Amino acid sequence: xxxxxxxxxxxYPPGDVYVVAREKLREFAEATGATHPAHTDPDAARALGxxxxxxxxxxxxxxxxxxxxxxxxxxxxxxxxxxxVHADERFTHHRPICAxxxxxxxxxxxxxxxxxxxxxxxxRCEIADxxxxxxxxxxxxxxxxxEDDA
Amino acid sequence: MSRDARPAVADxxxxxxxxxxxxxxxxxxxxxxxxxxxxxxxIHWNERVATSVGLPGVIAHGMWTMGAAVTVVVDWVGDPxxxxxxxxxxxxxxPVPDPGEAALDVVxxxxxxxxxxxxxxxxxxxxxxxxxxxxxxxxVVRLV
Numbered sequence: 001x002x003x004x005x006x007x008x009x010x011x012y013p014p015g016d017v018y019v020v021a022r023e024k025l026r027e028f029a030e031a032t033g034a035t036h037p038a039h040t041d042p043d044a045a046r047a048l049g050x051x052x053x054x055x056x057x058x059x060x061x062x063x064x065x066x067x068x069x070x071x072x073x074x075x076x077x078x079x080x081x082x083x084x085v086h087a088d089e090r091f092t093h094h095r096p097i098c099a100x101x102x103x104x105x106x107x108x109x110x111x112x113x114x115x116x117x118x119x120x121x122x123x124r125c126e127i128a129d130x131x132x133x134x135x136x137x138x139x140x141x142x143x144x145x146x147e148d149d150a
Numbered sequence: 151m152s153r154d155a156r157p158a159v160a161d162x163x164x165x166x167x168x169x170x171x172x173x174x175x176x177x178x179x180x181x182x183x184x185x186x187x188x189x190x191x192x193i194h195w196n197e198r199v200a201t202s203v204g205l206p207g208v209i210a211h212g213m214w215t216m217g218a219a220v221t222v223v224v225d226w227v228g229d230p231x232x233x234x235x236x237x238x239x240x241x242x243x244x245p246v247p248d249p250g251e252a253a254l255d256v257v258x259x260x261x262x263x264x265x266x267x268x269x270x271x272x273x274x275x276x277x278x279x280x281x282x283x284x285x286x287x288x289x290v291v292r293l294v
Binding site: 024027028030031032033034035036038039048050054055056057058061062065066081082083085086087088089090091092093095096 | 173179182183185186187188189191203212213214216217218220221223224225228229230231233234235236237238239240289
């Protein structure tokens with residue numbers, strides 16, 4: 001089944017609150033080799049002016065990918081994950097993410113294009129505080145090979 | 151440590167190299183990243199699945215490579231929160247052998263300077279055996 005291009009323009013409202021935890025940030029920092037002390041030491045983070053430990057620049061992907069799942073794992077969307085390749089990713093930080101943040105994320109399907117042997121899907125996650133103040137924007141593009149190109 | 155420790159934007163010149171580092175990644179690292187990120191796609195830990203979809207073997211998560219590369223920028227600027235924008239294209243997969251490890255050479259250079267905004271764009275060249283694996287890898291850092 002090809003990707004359904006009519007999903008382009010679809011928006012999903014923010015779902016559950018994601019609570020950013022110190023130990024989750026530590027785990028992510030260690031996995032990516034991020035050794036700056038502000039990721040793991042609250043005192044080092046406070047010395048830089050933050051309320052608690054600071055997320056690495058790509059940590060928002062954890063929140064974004066679980067948000068994108070409501071679209072890419074919807075059978076009606078026609079996204080065959082065994083044929084997906086990550087094409088590009090962009091993070092725009094309106095402010096740094098810190099432990100203790102309570103975040104809600106809206107999902108937008110910005111583009112779904114079907115070419116001869118490849119479909120391209122661009123999603124945008126708008127991550128915000130509980131009061132709606134913008135925190136980060138995550139734009140991700142996936143390439144999906146069509147079945148006759150397998 | 152304070153914000154005063156950030157490099158001065160006026161001292162930067164386009165083309166200037168500001169940092170370089172060689173990063174290594176093995177299968178255990180990918181399992182760790184899978185757990186930390188929640189991305190359990192088996193092409194990043196299961197050789198059988200990876201080869202069945204036409205890959206040369208298990209490959210690193212593109213997002214691991216992106217996340218690991220920017221540590222060079224964070225350490226240079228001295229503040230993780232100084233990275234206000236970071237983007238890349240994933241141009242080539244990074245096969246991760248077993249046993250062994252893959253080595254990624256990361257070079258950070260100044261791509262653009264905006265003195266009025268107090269920002270610099272740092273361009274990352276990330277290569278494996280001399281071949282680029284990321285395209286247009288650019289981090290914008292706020293220096294004031």
